[in-house]
Amino acid sequence: MLDYDKEAERYDTLRGGEPRAAAAADGVLGLVPGGARSLLDVACGTGIVTRRLADARAGLRVTGVDRAPAMAGHAAARLPGAVVLADARRLPFGAERFDAVSSVWLLHLVEDPADARRIVAECARVLRPGGVYVTTVDKGASHNVGSDIDVVLASRPPRPASDAAALVESYAVASGLVPAGQACFPGRGQGRSPRRAIADLRRGWFVTLPPGHPLADGFAARLAALPDQDRPRPDPVFALRAFRKPLPGQLPARASAHSPAGCHPGPQDV
Numbered sequence: 001m002l003d004y005d006k007e008a009e010r011y012d013t014l015r016g017g018e019p020r021a022a023a024a025a026d027g028v029l030g031l032v033p034g035g036a037r038s039l040l041d042v043a044c045g046t047g048i049v050t051r052r053l054a055d056a057r058a059g060l061r062v063t064g065v066d067r068a069p070a071m072a073g074h075a076a077a078r079l080p081g082a083v084v085l086a087d088a089r090r091l092p093f094g095a096e097r098f099d100a101v102s103s104v105w106l107l108h109l110v111e112d113p114a115d116a117r118r119i120v121a122e123c124a125r126v127l128r129p130g131g132v133y134v135t136t137v138d139k140g141a142s143h144n145v146g147s148d149i150d151v152v153l154a155s156r157p158p159r160p161a162s163d164a165a166a167l168v169e170s171y172a173v174a175s176g177l178v179p180a181g182q183a184c185f186p187g188r189g190q191g192r193s194p195r196r197a198i199a200d201l202r203r204g205w206f207v208t209l210p211p212g213h214p215l216a217d218g219f220a221a222r223l224a225a226l227p228d229q230d231r232p233r234p235d236p237v238f239a240l241r242a243f244r245k246p247l248p249g250q251l252p253a254r255a256s257a258h259s260p261a262g263c264h265p266g267p268q269d270v
Contacts, residue, residue: 018048019188019189020187020188020189020190021048021049021051021052022052022188023185023186023187023188024049024052024104024185024238025049025052025053025056026056026185027183027184027185027238027240028049028053028102028104028134028240029053029056029057030183031132031134031180031181031182031183031240031242032100032102032132032134033099033100033132034057035099036060036099036100036131036132037059037060037061037099038060038061038062038063038097038098038099038100039053039060039061039062039063039098039099039100039101039102040062040063040064040065040091040093040097040098040100040101040102040123040126041053041062041063041064041065041101041102041103041104042065042088042091042101042102042103042106042119042122042123043065043066043067043088043103043104043105043106044064044065044066044071044072044075044083045066045068045071045074045075045105046071046074046075046078047064047074047075047076047077047078047079047083048078049104050062050064050075050078050079050083051078051079053102054079054082061082062079062082063082063083063084063098064079064082064083064084065083065084065085065086065088065091065092066083066085066086067085067086067087067088069085072084072085088103088106088119088122088123089115089118089119089122090122091122091123091125091126093126094126095125095126096125096126096127096128096129097126097128098126098127098128098131099127099128099130099131099132100127100131100132100133100134101123101126101127101131101132101133101134102133102134102135103119103123103133103134103135103136104135104136105136105139105238106119106135106136106163107119107120107135107136107137107139107162107163107168108136108139108140108161108162108163109162110162110163111162113162113167116162116163116167116168116171117171117174120133120135120168120171120172120175121171121174121175123135123175124172124175124176124177124243124245125175127177127245128245129245129246129247129248130244130245130246130247131244131245132180132242132243132244132245133172133177133242133243133244133245134240134241134242134243135163135168135240135241135243136163136238136239136240137163137164137165137168137239137240137241138161138163138164138165138239139163139238139239140159140161140163141161142187142236142237142238142239143187143190143192143236144236145191145233145234145235145236147192147233147234148194148226148227148233149192149194149197149223149226149233152219152222152223152226153197153206153219153223156206156208156209156215156219157208157209157215158208159207159208165239165241168241169241169243172241172243176245176246177243177244177245178243178244178246179241179242179243179244180242180243180244181241181242182239182240182241182242183239183240183242184237184238184239184240185237185238185240186235186236186237186238187235187236187237187238188235189235190235190236191232191233191234191235191236192232192233193228193229193230193231193232193233194223194224194226194228194229195229195230196232197223198220198223198224201216201219201220201223202216202220
């Protein structure tokens with residue numbers, strides 16, 4: 001796994017910057033009820049999305065939390081006094097504290113299923129009845145856009161998706177939440193070029209091919225043989241799922257389980 005303290009300085013530049021952050025914030029807020037007055041952004045990273053969540057709606061108080069000190073430091077510079085250094089598995093907030101909770105690009109990083117369940121349970125615990133938890137799902141699969149790069153990388157060692165939509169839904173339901181909607185948004189500036197894919201490979205972006213893996217050089221050579229080394233392939237499309245905490249004595253109707261239009265995850269990627 002990447003060292004996110006080391007990644008903090010270049011994180012935004014390598015991941016689409018403000019355009020991608022704007023798309024992510026719009027996608028999340030599209031699933032958050034208009035009456036929400038407080039939102040917790042779990043694993044807020046550098047705060048680039050968190051700040052947009054805070055700026056997008058007047059009267060919405062946004063708090064960020066991240067466990068990587070360097071990432072949280074960047075987020076605190078963007079949202080002074082509104083960022084907490086803490087682990088998503090043990091959120092330092094009382095029960096039923098927030099009207100909405102979001103976790104963007106978090107669950108795909110979690111290797112232990114027990115930890116993923118614990119994170120979702122913590123998000124549910126701090127959510128007020130009637131509130132909504134919004135999270136990305138199938139993140140790795142979203143990067144598979146059917147390009148020649150994906151063809152090269154298709155034979156690398158597989159990794160089970162810790163943020164598969166069905167798994168995340170099972171964790172949410174076990175924590176007392178019910179499905180409440182879904183959406184998708186473009187990963188602007190995230191389309192990979194072959195040269196960028198090689199750089200990502202060298203720095204450990206692909207978790208099943210860490211630096212020094214005996215197969216890594218072979219994949220790098222095949223990527224280097226592709227045409228148009230600096231031409232980005234299509235941007236990924238990321239999927240979001242929303243889950244609501246029912247009001248006492250009330251169970252909202254389940255949302256449709258089909259993927260939203262234009263959001264069809266392919267085989268697992270990173």
